Amino acid sequence: MAAFTEEQALIREQASAWALKESPVSQFRALRDAGDNAGFEQATWGAMIEMGWTGILVPEEYGGSDLGMLTFGLVLEQLGRQLTASPLLPSALAGASAMLLGGSAEQKSAMLPKIIDGSAILALAVDEGTHHRPENTTLEARASKGGFTLTGSKASVAEGSAATHFVVAARTAGTPGENDGISLFLLPADSVGVSRTPLNVLDSRDYANIQLDDVNVDADALLGRLDGGLPLLQQVLDRARAGIAAEMLGTASQAFDMTLDYLKTREQFGSVIGSFQGLGHRAAGLFSAMEQTRSCVEAALQAIDTDADNSAELASLAKCRAGQFLYDMTNELIQMHGGIGMTDEFDAGLYLKRARALEASYGNRSYHRDRYARLLGF
Amino acid sequence: MSDGFATSVKAWVADNLPEALKGVDIGMYGPSSLEPEILEAFELWRRRLAEQGWGAPTWPEEYGGAGLAGAEAKIIAREIHAAGSMNPIPFLAGMGVTMVGPTLMEYGTEEQKTRHLPGMASGAVRWCLGLSEPNAGSDLASLATRAVQEGDHWILNGQKTWTSGADKSQWCGALVRTDPDAAKRNGISFLMLPMDQTSIETRPIRLIAGESPFCETFFNSAQAGADDMLGELNDGWSVIKRLLQHERASQTSAPPTSNKVEPLQELARNYIGLGPDGTLADSDLRSRLADHLMDAAAHTLTIGRIMAEAKGGNVEVSATASILKNSATDVAQDRSELLLEIMGNQGLGWEGAEFSGGELHSVREWLGTKAMSIYGGSYEVQKNIIAKNILGLPETTQKG
Numbered sequence: 001m002a003a004f005t006e007e008q009a010l011i012r013e014q015a016s017a018w019a020l021k022e023s024p025v026s027q028f029r030a031l032r033d034a035g036d037n038a039g040f041e042q043a044t045w046g047a048m049i050e051m052g053w054t055g056i057l058v059p060e061e062y063g064g065s066d067l068g069m070l071t072f073g074l075v076l077e078q079l080g081r082q083l084t085a086s087p088l089l090p091s092a093l094a095g096a097s098a099m100l101l102g103g104s105a106e107q108k109s110a111m112l113p114k115i116i117d118g119s120a121i122l123a124l125a126v127d128e129g130t131h132h133r134p135e136n137t138t139l140e141a142r143a144s145k146g147g148f149t150l151t152g153s154k155a156s157v158a159e160g161s162a163a164t165h166f167v168v169a170a171r172t173a174g175t176p177g178e179n180d181g182i183s184l185f186l187l188p189a190d191s192v193g194v195s196r197t198p199l200n201v202l203d204s205r206d207y208a209n210i211q212l213d214d215v216n217v218d219a220d221a222l223l224g225r226l227d228g229g230l231p232l233l234q235q236v237l238d239r240a241r242a243g244i245a246a247e248m249l250g251t252a253s254q255a256f257d258m259t260l261d262y263l264k265t266r267e268q269f270g271s272v273i274g275s276f277q278g279l280g281h282r283a284a285g286l287f288s289a290m291e292q293t294r295s296c297v298e299a300a301l302q303a304i305d306t307d308a309d310n311s312a313e314l315a316s317l318a319k320c321r322a323g324q325f326l327y328d329m330t331n332e333l334i335q336m337h338g339g340i341g342m343t344d345e346f347d348a349g350l351y352l353k354r355a356r357a358l359e360a361s362y363g364n365r366s367y368h369r370d371r372y373a374r375l376l377g378f
Numbered sequence: 379m380s381d382g383f384a385t386s387v388k389a390w391v392a393d394n395l396p397e398a399l400k401g402v403d404i405g406m407y408g409p410s411s412l413e414p415e416i417l418e419a420f421e422l423w424r425r426r427l428a429e430q431g432w433g434a435p436t437w438p439e440e441y442g443g444a445g446l447a448g449a450e451a452k453i454i455a456r457e458i459h460a461a462g463s464m465n466p467i468p469f470l471a472g473m474g475v476t477m478v479g480p481t482l483m484e485y486g487t488e489e490q491k492t493r494h495l496p497g498m499a500s501g502a503v504r505w506c507l508g509l510s511e512p513n514a515g516s517d518l519a520s521l522a523t524r525a526v527q528e529g530d531h532w533i534l535n536g537q538k539t540w541t542s543g544a545d546k547s548q549w550c551g552a553l554v555r556t557d558p559d560a561a562k563r564n565g566i567s568f569l570m571l572p573m574d575q576t577s578i579e580t581r582p583i584r585l586i587a588g589e590s591p592f593c594e595t596f597f598n599s600a601q602a603g604a605d606d607m608l609g610e611l612n613d614g615w616s617v618i619k620r621l622l623q624h625e626r627a628s629q630t631s632a633p634p635t636s637n638k639v640e641p642l643q644e645l646a647r648n649y650i651g652l653g654p655d656g657t658l659a660d661s662d663l664r665s666r667l668a669d670h671l672m673d674a675a676a677h678t679l680t681i682g683r684i685m686a687e688a689k690g691g692n693v694e695v696s697a698t699a700s701i702l703k704n705s706a707t708d709v710a711q712d713r714s715e716l717l718l719e720i721m722g723n724q725g726l727g728w729e730g731a732e733f734s735g736g737e738l739h740s741v742r743e744w745l746g747t748k749a750m751s752i753y754g755g756s757y758e759v760q761k762n763i764i765a766k767n768i769l770g771l772p773e774t775t776q777k778g
Contacts, residue, residue: 003686260769275772280765287764288701295679317672366665370657373668378643378658 008071014051015078022047023084025254025347031085032204032350039162039206040085045118054092055116057100062112069239073246073301080250083354085205087121087159089247094240095122098167102184102224102232111165111186123163124240125154125187125210126233132363134169134233137182139212141170147218148172150185150193153211158361160208161198163189167236168212173227182230184223191215203357238315241362242300245315245322248358249290249297252326255333255351256290259283262337279336286329293318293325313375316368323358323365330355383450387457394426400462424466428500433467434475437483441491442499467501472543474498474505476628478551478570481621485609494549494570506573508538508552508595509618516756518553519562519615523597525554525569530604532569534597540753544593545580547573551621552597557612566614571602587745625754626699642667642713646720663719670712677705700760700768707750707757714744 004012023044031041048054056072058064072093079088092115099111099122114120126134139152150170157166166187174181187194193215196208224232263274263283273279300318303311330352334341341348359365396419427433430444435451437443446454458465468475479498482491497503514521523536534554544550550573557565573580579596582589609617646667651659658664684698717740718725727733727741751757765771 003689260771263771272772274765274769275774277762277774280769280771280774281758281761283769283771284761284764287769288705291698291701292676292680292705295683296676298683299679317675320672321676369665369668369672372672373643373657373664376643376668376671378647378652378664378667 004070004074007067008074011067011071012074012078015053015075016081018047018051019078019082019084023079023082025082025350028083028085028204029347029350039159040087044084045086045088048086048088049116049118053088054096054118057093057096058112058116059100062108063116064112068301068305069242070298070301070305072243073297076243076247077250077253077297080247081254083251083350087123087162087206089240089243090124090159090163091115091120091122093243094124094236095165095167097239098122098124098184098186098223098232098236101235102229103186104220107186107220107223120164121159121162122165122167123157123159124236125157125160125166125168126237127155127157128153129155132360132367134237135179135182135230136176137169137171138176139168139170141172141183141185143172144216147216147221148185150187150212150215150217153209155209156199156201156207156360157210159206160196160210161206165189166210167223169229169233179230181227182233183226184229184233185217185221186223187212187215187217187221191217201357202353204353205357234312237362238312239304241315241319241368242297242304244358244361245293245297245300245318248322248326248355249293251351251354251358252293252322252329253290255326255329255348256286258347259286259329259333259336273336282332282336286325286332289325289328293321296321313372316363316372316375319363320365320368320372323368326355327359327365384453384457387454388460390430391457391461391463394423395458395461395463396423399423402463420466423463424470424501427465427467428502431499432465433471433501434479434495434499437479437495437499441483442496467499470501470504471498472504472547473507473551474503474549475501477507477621477624478505480624481617482608484620485617487605489605490570490608497548503549504543504547505549505551506541506544506547506593506595507621508541508544508550508597510540511537512539516759518618519566521553521555521566523552523554524558525556525567525602527604532571532602532604532607534569534571534600534602536597538595538597539583539592541580541593541595542591544573544595545582549573550578550595551608552602553614553618556614560612563615565612566618567611568608568614568617569602570606570608571600575600577601585745586748587742622755623699626703642671642716642720645717649720649722649724663716667716667720670709670716673705673712674709677702677709680705700755700763703754704751704757704760707747710750711747714740714747718744 027041031038052065053075055064056067056075057069059066076089079086096112096115099108099115103111111120115122126132128138129136139150139154141148141150150168152170154168157163166189168185168187170183170185171181172183193213195211199207199209201207223229260283263279264272266273274283296314296318300314303314333348333351337346337348340346363371398416398419402416428442431439431442432444432454434443435446435454436448439445455465475498479495482494498505508523509518511521511523523534523538525532525534534552536554538552541550550571552569552571554567554569555565556567559565577598577600579598580593583592583594584590585592646658646663650663653659658667681702721737721740724733724737725740727737729738755763762774766773
């Protein structure tokens with residue numbers, strides 16, 4: 001692992017250079033300050049589509065490049081460094097995976113080219129309560145004339161305002177908490193009975209609550225098997241988890257670089273503060289954690305690419321370790337910068353706030369620690 | 379490399395491994411604790427391996443090795459392991475094969491190599507290292523053992539400590555002060571000397587876990603030959619730095635010495651049991667155990683990643699040795715602590731038939747792991763190395 005192919009190294013370089021030049025963190029700050037809850041810049045999103053990043057997971061027959069998860073992860077890591085805002089992960093990673101893994105030939109032909117050219121933006125609508133618990137899905141889908149009728153609500157859907165389609169987890173049988181009886185549907189966001197409430201969230205990104213009141217969909221809106229959608233959903237989520245872990249690694253790595261830079265330049269008591277052992281040892285510990293996190297993230301991405309048996313285990317490992325490192329790193333980012341770290345003018349706060357939103361996405365550390373233990377049989 | 383090599387190794391091991399040795403672990407205290415007939419079988423096994431040059435397979439044949447590539451050496455280790463045994467030579471050679479030998483290969487004269495390497499590679503000559511002193515532990519460069527040249531000999535005076543296996547070794551590599559007036563790292567040399575001298579006294583050290591391989595070693599005008607200095611006079615610090623890199627590498631990549639490491643979650647299930655929901659009955663322990671297993675996985679994945687990157691030629695492996703040494707320590711110490719907790723009262727036994735062999739062993743091993751963050755450059759020294767050499771932070775302004 002991490003002996004990247006030439007192509008992967010090239011895309012990584014391209015993403016790094018582009019993010020730094022065209023979408024640096026100052027641009028995210030400007031977006032936040034504009035305060036219009038736009039979520040992302042159209043020009044930024046357009047450039048990503050132009051560079052082909054929306055087709056990284058999609059086979060060539062649908063117009064994609066089929067470069068795989070590791071390549072996608074390398075891009076997301078670079079975007080995470082600059083807090084670049086876009087629907088790339090929810091739509092071109094999670095949404096595209098839902099179509100690829102669960103869609104029929106017709107569904108794939110209909111949606112994948114649109115995901116690639118940006119005319120469709122997909123969002124995963126899974127969580128309902130305060131925490132990520134897919135098996136607790138209550139939103140109901142009843143069989144009705146020629147299709148299904150969906151009723152219920154989804155909470156804090158990422159890119160919920162921008163989305164043109166939702167991948168909705170719904171209960172078609174059984175009771176909340178049961179693994180069986182969950183089904184996935186592809187729902188156009190402009191369907192009658194769909195209402196969305198945009199949320200103003202600490203990381204200034206696009207989240208919305210979704211309310212479905214007797215929303216009718218055709219039978220062909222079903223993705224994958226009726227009542228047997230949870231394994232498919234977990235597979236889609238594992239890709240999202242490995243991908244967001246890569247983004248988190250990037251965000252944390254940038255926080256590390258900012259901190260190391262400061263340790264080498266800030267002087268107090270007549271010395272640069274990085275010469276104090278109390279800080280040097282903490283920096284050494286963070287560096288070690290960063291290296292270990294990278295190992296976990298790359299292993300998870302590669303496991304998905306090679307369809308390895310332990311993909312689920314590694315996805316939880318990657319999300320959990322990336323979460324822990326990002327948590328520790330953003331706290332140290334503030335602490336080691338001292339007073340300047342507390343000011344809004346400095347970027348540390350942007351990273352701290354984004355970190356907590358990323359942590360809550362697709363299951364927090366507690367969720368994945370529990371899942372990891374279950375997968376290991378205890 | 380070809381599958382043919384693996385096949386021929388497998389066949390050779392099947393033909394040559396004495397039946398009595400299958401599944402026998404030589405243990406950290408060496409062969410002295412083994413039954414006589416097993417000891418005899420070990421000696422036969424050692425000689426057979428040595429004839430193949432497999433005690434140090436990657437060393438050139440003229441020095442007792444087999445001139446093989448690293449990948450082939452790994453196949454040999456793997457096949458011996460798969461046959462339920464281990465290669466005793468690196469243990470019998472003490473610090474020879476893993477540390478002194480590779481350093482000698484770089485710094486030694488042709489004459490030194492021819493004289494010393496074959497004995498290490500065959501496991502016939504055991505080596506110890508005289509490095510630490512009572513007042514020179516983590517701050518090794520402050521060592522005080524003196525060596526003064528008299529005619530064609532060096533005369534050594536001083537005390538070494540933590541000399542692992544000194545009471546059983548035939549040779550010692552000692553770090554000595556040869557120029558007391560130079561700055562402390564510039565007046566040090568590395569001497570090799572035979573241990574069979576009345577002017578050398580060794581006293582075994584009893585540890586918190588009981589018996590140990592460690593000794594205090596006293597040089598009372600001990601002698602080393604003038605041609606037994608490794609590296610240049612007063613350049614011993616660069617020799618030892620290299621040697622310690624070999625030490626860190628051997629600590630982080632050592633193959634398992636025994637086949638029977640039961641997964642911790644398995645032990646937890648057996649001792650504590652599962653609740654009605656299929657999860658461990660102790661939920662607090664369960665989440666800490668999950669965290670530990672993730673740490674262990676992250677450590678293993680990092681070793682794999684660094685090896686893959688090194689193959690691609692884009693990383694300096696020695697730069698990461700400190701990271702891996704500390705994470706290996708964290709994982710081993712946490713595992714031992716958790717294991718004791720999992721065993722409950724049965725994890726408190728010191729001796730006696732009321733406790734299983736595994737339980738008693740775990741207690742001693744738990745105590746033993748406390749040394750991991752002290753030896754081979756303490757946990758804190760490794761962090762200094764990471765901060766300074768990898769992160770480029772300036773030298774600490776604190777004294778020492």
